[in-house]
Amino acid sequence: MYSHSNIQISMRIKGFLSGIIIGLPLYLIFSCSSTPSTNQIPASPAKVSHADSSQTAPPLKTGAERLEKYMALLKNKKVALVVNQTAMVKQTHLVDTLLALGVNIKKILAPEHGFRGTADAGEHVSSYVDKKTGLPVVSLYGANKKPSSEQLADIDIVVYDIQDVGVRFFTYISTLYVVMESCAENKKELLVLDRPNPNGDYVDGPVLDMKLKSFIGMLPLPVVHGLTVGELTQMIQGEKWLKDSLVCKYTVIPVDNYTHTTEYILPIKPSPNMPNNQAIRLYPSLGLFEGTNVSVGRGTYFPFQVIGSPFTTDTAFSFIPVSIDGMSKDPMHMNKKCYGFDLRKTTYKKEFDLSYVINMYALTSDKAGYFGKNNFFDKLAGTTLLKQQIIEKKSAAEIKQTWQKDLAVYKAMRKKYLLYTDFE
Structure with missing residues (x-):
């Protein structure tokens, strides 16, 4: 104990039935009772989960x-x-x-x-x-x-x-x-x-x-x-x-x-559109799209695992956002076909991956509207520089170099407040 005083999909595949909704809903329902919640994220058997820890590791206690x-x-x-x-x-x-x-x-x-x-x-x-x-x-x-x-x-x-x-x-x-x-x-x-x-x-x-x-x-x-x-x-x-x-x-x-x-x-979904570990792991990188005209799959059963927009047409994958109770009532581009990418089986990287937002900007036919009319993208990024760097076609490596100094200062500060053994 430590004391101190001091976030209707369809696949456009040749020969497949366009417009068919894929997937089963993961209901986000719970009540205060002693009965098990139905709002659970299935754990991958290859990972350590709260409900089923590996044999070599002692069980976690929150x-x-x-x-x-x-x-x-x-x-x-x-x-x-x-x-x-x-x-x-x-x-x-x-x-x-x-x-x-x-x-x-x-x-x-x-x-x-x-x-x-x-x-x-x-x-x-x-x-x-x-x-x-x-x-x-x-x-x-x-x-x-x-x-x-x-x-x-x-x-x-x-x-x-x-x-x-x-x-x-x-x-x-x-x-x-x-x-x-x-x-x-x-x-x-x-x-x-x-x-x-x-x-x-x-x-x-x-x-x-x-x-x-x-x-x-x-x-x-x-x-x-x-x-x-x-x-x-x-x-x-x-x-x-x-x-x-x-x-x-x-x-x-x-x-x-x-x-x-x-x-x-996670044994329980932290929010309506965080249905599984893949979404949670991709969220840091895909969250930037909430400040653009690209959908992150709200209005599908795969939010934060697919990306696309009506302004991107040169892809084999598409989805159609629809209103889904308990997940997204009025999603971006509702009932419009969005072309983009299916990331459900993509291996996530332990990094803030800029490739998604850079690539979608390169593919969009609506570059003027990509970042929207307000500064929401800047607020998500935490900087006004990133938007301009993407427009100027800077590479991910070039962009990342510009924040390393501040990041190094933060990392040193972070060490002072850790309660658990670190990853480095």
């Missing part, structure tokens, strides 16, 4: 599962939980687990995608009362993203337990940051129950230019930051990144038997 390490911190206290569908203690949700143990939970604070993880990316989420538990669910992705003083007035301690994917523009770490800040401002304790980072075995990408700060990037981190949320909590405090150098009284419960070389297959 922070939430190490109840003996933190129950005393919750005794006789009024508790708020920052959780979503990933906050599981084996087969039981953390809310149910703590209620069964007599913990006085006053409310749930829900991040992007909501408490049950079914809202679209960027969708406004309203507050409500959970029918199962009777607990109020306060949205942190609606009227406000940061807990207000009023919302924490009846709380002694806030518990944060959300599975992250280790990418700067995945907004759960922005929620962590604003929760830390609110706890510091209102003199509330924070308990962070740590979980493995499925992209925690490398660090890459440009460090955020803070002039581009937004909720998809609030901290000076590279795109792939290589930290668990527990380690990031320590960095936020240690680097005095909270407003006015505020000090948050926090405790981190680390993952047992985890290192940054552990291949971790």
Whole structure:
């Protein structure tokens, strides 16, 4: 225990039936109960997973599962939980687990995608009362993203337990940051129950230019930051990144038997469009397309595993995004044929791979509209340079060289806050 005072596909193959939807839906449904969730990612038998670790490695225990390490911190206290569908203690949700143990939970604070993880990316989420538990669910992705003083007035301690994917523009770490800040401002304790980072075995990408700060990037981190949320909590405090150098009284419960070389297959989908490990591993590189006119497969059953647009016509693969309940209600290029590439069987690289965004720019017939009309691409990249470098036809190697100095400084800083054996 560490204490501190301080994100209708069809294949266009000759002879195949065009327009047929391929694949089976992976439903993103869960409820607070002791029954097993149906919202599970199948683990590859060749990898180490939370549910089925290899014979040579001791089983992982997430922070939430190490109840003996933190129950005393919750005794006789009024508790708020920052959780979503990933906050599981084996087969039981953390809310149910703590209620069964007599913990006085006053409310749930829900991040992007909501408490049950079914809202679209960027969708406004309203507050409500959970029918199962009777607990109020306060949205942190609606009227406000940061807990207000009023919302924490009846709380002694806030518990944060959300599975992250280790990418700067995945907004759960922005929620962590604003929760830390609110706890510091209102003199509330924070308990962070740590979980493995499925992209925690490398660090890459440009460090955020803070002039581009937004909720998809609030901290000076590279795109792939290589930290668990527990380690990031320590960095936020240690680097005095909270407003006015505020000090948050926090405790981190680390993952047992985890290192940054552990291949971790998430047992629960972290968001509606992260259906499997392939999507999670490709997400750091494909996430940039959210700032372009290229679809990443939202509106298919293979999001972040296919890319394409109506403006790319010289490819053998195509798909048609459609509205899918629980995944994407109004996807980009809905009901339009998008030409591009199928990456479902591509071997991912442990790097921020620029080849995808560079190649799709080269193939598009709409170069003027490729990056959109706003600066969302810049906010995702964390720099205004990348867009211009792609337009100027710089190679991936040339582009990557321009951020190495800042990345080296970050890597050295990161070492100070690690809780687990590193990958290098």
